[in-house]
Amino acid sequence: MIYVGKRLGALVAVLVVSSFIVFSGMYLAPGSPEQFLVQGRTVSPEVLAAIRAQYGLDDPFLIRYWHWLIDVLQGDLGRSLITQQDVTTLVAARIPTTLYLAGFAALLIVVFGIGLGVLAATRSGVFEKIVVFGSNLGFAVPTFFAALVLMFIFGSNLGWFPVSGSGQGFLDRLWHLTLPAIALAFPGIAVVARITRTAVREEQGSEHVVMAIARGVPKQLVLWRHTIRNSMLPVTTVIGTQIAGLLASAFVIEYAFTLDGIGSLLVNSVQKKDFAVVQAIALVMVLAFGIVNLIVDLLYSVIDPRVRLSKGVAAR
Structure with a gap:
């Protein structure tokens, strides 16, 4: 049981680290997240500000990651940016x-x-x-x-x-x-x-x-x-x-x-x-x-x- 517990603990640690890397990938890509969200359309600064507020982009990075991780653990993977379907x-x-x-x-x-x-x-x-x-x-x-x-x-x-x-x-x-x-x-x-x-x-x-x-x-x-x-x-x-x-x-x-x-x-x-x-x-x-x-x-x-x-x- 100790052996199995250690392996499960290692799996959880890998998943947590991997989730952080996956989440960070969106922010490491060229361009800002809100530009990806508007899909290249020209919008006013007010609309961009509203999008940032809606998706919590003004929050610190770790806070955004924590909220995203909690949603993932609850089975909520967000919405598709293209089809607006539940992911x-x-x-x-x-x-x-x-x-x-x-x-x-x-x-x-x-x-x-x-x-x-x-x-x-x-x-x-x-x-x-x-x-x-x-x-x-x-x-x-x-x-x-x-x-x-x-x-x-x-x-x-x-x-x-x-x-x-x-x-x-x-x-x-x-x-x-x-x-x-x-x-x-x-x-x-x-x-x-x-x-x-x-x-x-x-x-x-x-x-x-x-x-x-x-x-x-x-x-x-x-x-x-x-x-x-x-x-x-x-x-x-x-x-x-x-x-x-x-x-x-x-x-x-x-x-x-x-x-x-x-x-x-x-x-x-x-x-x-x-x-x-x-x-x-x-x-x-x-x-x-x-x-x-x-x-x-x-x-x-x-x-x-x-x-x-x-x-x-x-x-x-």
Whole structure:
């Protein structure tokens, strides 16, 4: 419980610092906030003064940040400067598509990344060379280009999958998001497969694995209980990094497949300088990244209890 409490405390600290940076971004951008609010229109000094009073721009910076933070904690992310819609409602309507896409891609990364890496490490020969070549291809091919290739082959030519829209209902949505998820997961699968292959190979030569084989422990038991499990620490780190980055890279895929997720909303909001929406999406991404890192930390202690014990000893 102490270990979990420390991780939660670290997450809260990261979120507070990140919220301050996100809020400060609007004021660090060129031009004054009221000029962004009037969207380049020519207004009288009286109107500018009224806008400053309405949004509390005459208050000290830290006071403005505190009021904004309190509103955020209460679920009020402000109003869109372009559409005047409630930002919380606007973002909430887009989140399901992005979560489906990122969750689908994360599942592909875990299953195919670890699976291909383990098979490549335990089966040398042609299969290993194919996995290594595929991982190199995943490193080299940009996500947007992979999306275009998938759309051309499996969408336009074969007609197996739709190339636009998010679908309705669970199964229809999965069908619509299959190509986007594959394109989004492709680089992550390549990275995880490469790291898994290397980690398993190194673990196969470790002393405790050699001793287990010498004692006559069945090879399959050695593989799963000793080799794969002990090689999962570096793999878990990489998987956590890849999954956490899915939300940040999803905007490319959402734009390519015209999906109604927060990634495409972020692109449109940045182009139109709708800072209230940009701030809200940035907070969502920071929160998602922090939660994924927390889950990775907790998985460390499950995979190897010595991690949790060493943290406790260091704290004492």
